[in-house]
Amino acid sequence: MAAIEWKPLEDIKDGDVLAEDLYDGTSFKVLLSKGTRLNEEILKNLEKREILWLPIEGKKSELEELKSSIDFDEELLKVEEPIAPGIKFSVPDEMYRGIITSFKDLADQLKVGERVDTEAVERTLGSVVDDLITQEQYVVNLFRKHVSGYLYKHGINTSILSVMIGCALSMSRYHLIPLAKAALFHDIGLMFLKDPKYVDIGGTSNRDKLLQHTTIGYKILSSKGIIEDREILDAVLEHHEKFDGTGIPFEKKGDDINFYARIVQVADAYDSLTSTTSEALNLSPYQALKWILSRSGKDYDPYVLNAFVKVLGMYPTGTKVKLNNGKNGIVIRTSGAGLLVPVVLVDDVLVDLSKEKDLWIESVVE
Ligand SMILES: [Fe+2]
Structure with a gap:
């Protein structure tokens, strides 16, 4: 043959x-x-x-x-500096590098037409899910800039955030694994387009191009036997449907849209808005959250957004804030005690605002 x-x-x-x-x-x-x-x-x-x-x-x-x-791009494996000394992200660097390596190997096999081995990806995704399932608050490490390897990092970031949202929705491991896969592979069709760097959020996109990458992704994943689970394939195909029924390819509405797809859409948007190198879209975590919430019920499922806000809080990791005592700080994670009282790093000290009665966030430093 x-x-x-x-x-x-x-x-x-x-x-x-x-x-x-x-x-x-x-x-x-x-x-x-x-x-x-x-x-x-x-x-x-x-x-x-x-x-x-x-x-x-x-x-x-x-x-x-x-x-x-196809050289292995060393740049791809570089991880960003921690947001503050001693603060670890929810997905450790080693694990993050492990998923990049296994996902890139799979994508390369796919591109050169080799038999695709999914085992390494399955294993690394399994360990990410097992790790996240035990955590109660997340330091969301999604605002690493996609200097190189956009498609790989975007898939991985979307997968990590989707699992976090799934955990906030109390989904079981049985459903979190296919959700992680759907998110990882959602944009794989872009690999087969001439110019994969296009904007697919905010209604500025080319409808044909959107349609093309969802259908190509669906066909490649199903025809190569990479994914057999119908729900995952449907999620890839439907990840550009919109909650109000104006999306592609089927103009499905509300609950008719595949559930994994409704979660992936939110994670996809957040990562695209915060991690892209495009000047126009390079939003802060706080701005991205506001933008996504403004599309509730239009682009995104309000039920999913509720869980998304539980994961991020109203001040997502990385948001620069000014406190009422005049000091500036950077949000590290939610406190678990409310959306408005995160744990903030101020003068190299972690301050849990849920425990400080006289201290609160006065404004966001954009
Ligand atoms: Fe997409």
């Missing part, structure tokens, strides 16, 4: 052979059959339909060359 290699349209030559049936992103009908020899005319047509990556029958030597050209 010929090896399958995913190639961008511009790298495909006249005479290259399609290695798998190609489906239309909207109707799911076969557009081109496996074995079709591609020519200029076909390629032009595909470009018009914005189908920009194709599975091609690869020669062994080319495949090996491609694999060796």
